[in-house]
Amino acid sequence: MAPEAYRERLTGLGVGPEEAGFLVEVFASLLDGRNARVSDGVRQVLGREPRDFARYAPEAAAAGTWKG
Known part of the structure; x- marks a missing residue:
């Protein structure tokens, strides 16, 4: 829109x-577009590789992350 x-x-x-x-x-x-790239912040804070949201969302949904 x-x-x-x-x-x-x-x-x-x-x-x-x-x-x-x-x-x-x-x-x-x-x-x-300024937020379109995966940054290094996740690695710095959590000590693991960052993931693109397009990859994260289907995995989290399949795991039932947002079910009440």
Whole structure:
């Protein structure tokens, strides 16, 4: 969804203009590609190799990670 369409949808649902603008900025920064690479932080903190989320999510779902 385009950022302006998202902003319009949010405000149409009653979200205030300032909060809608903030949310549009947050999601734009998440989706602009700057977070597309696997970094070294996991190795530094946890001592294991990092995994791409696209690989992690199906494994975690199959293991029942998000079942209540």
